[in-house]
Amino acid sequence: MIPIGQDEQLVTDQIRQFARHSLGRYRETPEIEPGADDAGQWIRECLAMGLFDPEAGGLWQDDDPASRRQNVLTLMAISEQSPALALHLHLQALALRVMPAPGTGKQVERLPWLSFGLGPGFPAHQLANWQPGSGARINPAHLSDWWLPATAGSALLCAPDYWERLLVPAMTRKGAQWILIRRADISQIIRDSLQAPACWSAWRPVSIQQAKRRLIAPLSPDGYRNLLGQAWLGQLAIALASVRHAADLACTYADQRRQGGSVIGKHGAVQLLLAELDRAIHLTEPTLEKLCQVPASELWWQAARARGDLHPLLCRGVNAAMQVFGGIGYMRDTGVESLVRINQMLSCLHGTPMTMQQLHQQRRLAA
Amino acid sequence: MNMAQTQALRARTLTGLLPETDPLSIRQALANAHPGVSSLCRYDQESLWELDTRSLPKPLAQWRRQARDFAEERLRPLAREMDQARPAGTPMPAELRALLTDAGRAGWLTDLLPRPFGTLPLTSTPWPLTWMQCLKVEEFASACGGLMLLLCAHGLGMAPIVLSGDVNAIRRFVLPAYRQNRRGQPHLFAYAITEPGGGSDAEEGHGARQYRPGVVARKVAGGWRLNGRKCFISGGDIADTLSVFAALEGEGMESWTCFVVRSDMSGFSPVRNELKMGMKASSATELEFDDVFVPNHHVVGGLRRGWTLNRVTLNYSRLPVGAMGLGFARRALEETIRQSHELRTGNQRLLDQQPVQMGIARIMASLRSARGLVWQGAQRFAPRQSEAAMAKFHASDVAVSACEQAMELLGPHALSGEGVIGKCFRDARLTQIFEGTNQINQLGVVEDLQSILTDPGQSPLF
Numbered sequence: 001m002i003p004i005g006q007d008e009q010l011v012t013d014q015i016r017q018f019a020r021h022s023l024g025r026y027r028e029t030p031e032i033e034p035g036a037d038d039a040g041q042w043i044r045e046c047l048a049m050g051l052f053d054p055e056a057g058g059l060w061q062d063d064d065p066a067s068r069r070q071n072v073l074t075l076m077a078i079s080e081q082s083p084a085l086a087l088h089l090h091l092q093a094l095a096l097r098v099m100p101a102p103g104t105g106k107q108v109e110r111l112p113w114l115s116f117g118l119g120p121g122f123p124a125h126q127l128a129n130w131q132p133g134s135g136a137r138i139n140p141a142h143l144s145d146w147w148l149p150a151t152a153g154s155a156l157l158c159a160p161d162y163w164e165r166l167l168v169p170a171m172t173r174k175g176a177q178w179i180l181i182r183r184a185d186i187s188q189i190i191r192d193s194l195q196a197p198a199c200w201s202a203w204r205p206v207s208i209q210q211a212k213r214r215l216i217a218p219l220s221p222d223g224y225r226n227l228l229g230q231a232w233l234g235q236l237a238i239a240l241a242s243v244r245h246a247a248d249l250a251c252t253y254a255d256q257r258r259q260g261g262s263v264i265g266k267h268g269a270v271q272l273l274l275a276e277l278d279r280a281i282h283l284t285e286p287t288l289e290k291l292c293q294v295p296a297s298e299l300w301w302q303a304a305r306a307r308g309d310l311h312p313l314l315c316r317g318v319n320a321a322m323q324v325f326g327g328i329g330y331m332r333d334t335g336v337e338s339l340v341r342i343n344q345m346l347s348c349l350h351g352t353p354m355t356m357q358q359l360h361q362q363r364r365l366a367a
Numbered sequence: 368m369n370m371a372q373t374q375a376l377r378a379r380t381l382t383g384l385l386p387e388t389d390p391l392s393i394r395q396a397l398a399n400a401h402p403g404v405s406s407l408c409r410y411d412q413e414s415l416w417e418l419d420t421r422s423l424p425k426p427l428a429q430w431r432r433q434a435r436d437f438a439e440e441r442l443r444p445l446a447r448e449m450d451q452a453r454p455a456g457t458p459m460p461a462e463l464r465a466l467l468t469d470a471g472r473a474g475w476l477t478d479l480l481p482r483p484f485g486t487l488p489l490t491s492t493p494w495p496l497t498w499m500q501c502l503k504v505e506e507f508a509s510a511c512g513g514l515m516l517l518l519c520a521h522g523l524g525m526a527p528i529v530l531s532g533d534v535n536a537i538r539r540f541v542l543p544a545y546r547q548n549r550r551g552q553p554h555l556f557a558y559a560i561t562e563p564g565g566g567s568d569a570e571e572g573h574g575a576r577q578y579r580p581g582v583v584a585r586k587v588a589g590g591w592r593l594n595g596r597k598c599f600i601s602g603g604d605i606a607d608t609l610s611v612f613a614a615l616e617g618e619g620m621e622s623w624t625c626f627v628v629r630s631d632m633s634g635f636s637p638v639r640n641e642l643k644m645g646m647k648a649s650s651a652t653e654l655e656f657d658d659v660f661v662p663n664h665h666v667v668g669g670l671r672r673g674w675t676l677n678r679v680t681l682n683y684s685r686l687p688v689g690a691m692g693l694g695f696a697r698r699a700l701e702e703t704i705r706q707s708h709e710l711r712t713g714n715q716r717l718l719d720q721q722p723v724q725m726g727i728a729r730i731m732a733s734l735r736s737a738r739g740l741v742w743q744g745a746q747r748f749a750p751r752q753s754e755a756a757m758a759k760f761h762a763s764d765v766a767v768s769a770c771e772q773a774m775e776l777l778g779p780h781a782l783s784g785e786g787v788i789g790k791c792f793r794d795a796r797l798t799q800i801f802e803g804t805n806q807i808n809q810l811g812v813v814e815d816l817q818s819i820l821t822d823p824g825q826s827p828l829f
Contacts, residue, residue, distance in 0.1 A: 259567050261577030269806040315771065322796070326804050327566045327599045330797055331651070332642035337796075341644070344774060344792065352775045354722055 019081035059093035079241035229299030246321035280317030308356030382719035438510035446511035449648035471548035501690035508694025512794025513648025520601035524556030531668035557606035580614035603652030623673030645793025689758035692766035695795035753815035760805035763798035
């Protein structure tokens with residue numbers, strides 16, 4: 001377990017209270033899925049708590065070890081109730097780091113989201129290779145205009161349902177840039193479910209060519225790497241918290257459900273499944289703790305390595321939790337199946353484990 | 368070679384491999400070799416599905432092709448639209464009714480018995496029924512897991528009646544339903560064993576020994592009164608006839624008896640449909656039996672014969688569950704190949720990348736090894752529990768693993784778009800759970816081989 005200091009505990013309790021209060025009802029009534037309005041309301045509540053406020057040390061506004069730890073704990077506290085919302089907040093906070101928006105804090109609609117949206121030439125799972133300085137090269141043909149979705153169906157933006165403005169990394173003739181696109185400016189959008197709960201979607205803009213794009217800032221290699229490192233660290237923390245939650249559910253069930261004359265927790269088969277869960281958690285926790293301490297310049301590759309190693313374990317762990325439940329685990333009632341789905345998404349979003357491993361090796365070879 | 372030919376050749380050549388016109392390419396080398404040498408190995412471009420199909424006996428190969436045609440034509444186009452939960456008590460969507468009507472007319476709802484009673488081709492009778500079912504299920508699953516379950520849960524519901532060998536029951540319940548289905552009036556069956564208090568207990572003897580049955584039959588004049596609840600019954604909300612397993616009042620699981628319950632019997636009601644992760648086109652329904660009167664002649668195979676019938680039915684049904692896994696793994700593989708053609712990294716197709724090529728090869732190998740296991744078990748007229756269980760848990764693990772690998776190769780693209788791989792994963796995940804969890808099936812292997820395992824002096828053992 002990541003040790004929690006007194007101050008951190010205080011903040012985390014506040015977040016926990018919010019998460020339990022605002023998100024808990026979706027746990028109790030699984031037939032209701034949160035919609036865009038609910039998500040907007042949650043974000044408002046987070047704003048009110050100062051979660052995005054740079055002056056109040058909001059999420060990802062600072063990158064010293066203590067702040068990083070605090071960010072991880074905050075994301076985990078929210079993820080225990082809703083990993084999808086934690087991911088929303090995480091990417092929104094990162095966007096605000098690139099594009100500080102003091103004073104806009106009260107207008108949810110004006111807040112940008114970060115999307116590592118990708119166009120032809122860069123399928124999402126190869127995103128990580130788009131490291132300035134990494135071995136990956138961009139086809140100059142894709143730079144003829146904006147390096148942004150140019151072909152119908154080939155582009156993918158992963159974002160919450162209710163996004164209005166997305167901050168997207170783009171490659172231009174002038175080099176890498178952060179640009180802002182507005183939903184209203186995209187003529188047509190095809191929305192796909194990402195199989196993750198709580199209104200996470202993939203968006204395939206049919207035509208983005210005519211959209212106005214606002215240049216926000218040049219994309220510096222170091223800054224981008226650091227941002228990626230934070231994105232991956234947060235993603236791992238969210239996954240860990242969701243698997244911890246799955247473990248709690250599975251252990252409780254194993255202690256109550258009887259089969260063959262005894263509680264199933266006494267069956268060797270179930271103990272092995274619980275061990276799979278425990279292994280995933282046990283290996284991820286210290287790694288996460290370590291990642292909070294590494295220098296900023298090393299975070300991206302250390303986080304890549306950790307994701308490459310640990311996401312598959314976490315997915316296996318949450319799958320094992322579902323198996324403990326048997327048939328009822330497949331139903332929405334227990335809440336485990338949604339954790340299985342979102343862990344699959346967390347595992348392959350912003351670079352798959354395979355890409356993470358390759359990336360780490362590329363860095364080693366380059367060094 | 369002109370420009371167009373050069374481009375075509377380039378499109379057919381993956382990065383890191385030689386074009387087929389290169390003198391060092393094996394195809395080019397064999398083309399120039401002595402026929403005696405070139406006949407020693409095969410490098411033709413026949414699909415592996417075709418190769419497997421041609422290795423089957425002719426009637427089975429034809430059956431497999433027919434199943435594929437039906438799946439492609441009728442199941443696949445509906446797959447995405449029908450992938451949603453349906454509350455109990457709501458009318459069946461017109462598309463599903465039309466599908467069932469077509470499936471009935473085409474003979475896919477009446478294929479447990481050979482002609483003239485059913486629609487199983489007479490030429491196929493020298494081969495086991497389970498093999499035929501496995502071939503069909505794989506094709507249907509590769510098109511849509513939910514619709515496959517909708518069609519195949521019907522066969523499972525009918526199976527205990529057919530397997531009981533009770534001619535009167537077959538004549539009374541199965542044949543009229545067959546006639547209806549053939550006329551295009553769907554009459555579906557469902558198989559009801561799972562109870563809220565015991566899922567795995569209905570699947571293995573040790574658990575059953577300790578289990579207190581939840582659905583109980585009380586003897587009354589002229590028949591039995593059933594009380595209790597069953598849960599997670601596939602197709603339970605739309606079935607016209609159900610094979611319901613219940614214990615006799617005051618007795619344990621050894622008294623389990625199979626009763627045929629009609630959905631219009633007083634006291635019977637589908638209470639709710641579960642919100643499932645996948646296979647949503649087929650509902651998992653909780654059923655209530657509130658003093659349902661079942662006449663004596665609705666008892667199948669005799670009193671206290673239900674446990675045996677259940678276990679025999681599971682032996683027959685676990686192999687098709689393995690075949691479902693094959694279908695999901697295959698679809699995930701096909702989709703990975705299709706998308707890795709379209710998606711590019713830089714100026715390379717994904718398919719040009721070594722890790723992607725290796726990932727595809729790994730999925731292919733595991734799919735084909737699982738298919739070998741399923742077909743091997745299915746080639747026995749009387750399936751062995753250990754073989755059926757091995758095929759089930761191995762093939763379902765392969766299916767889930769194939770979907771996970773596909774997601775790893777394609778990233779979020781695997782989860783979006785048509786959602787094919789995400790859907791395959793959600794559907795495949797159920798195959799690790801139903802028909803006994805994979806853990807129960809692993810123990811089932813040991814149960815079957817108990818006497819061999821406790822007498823390791825026998826040699827060779829396996």
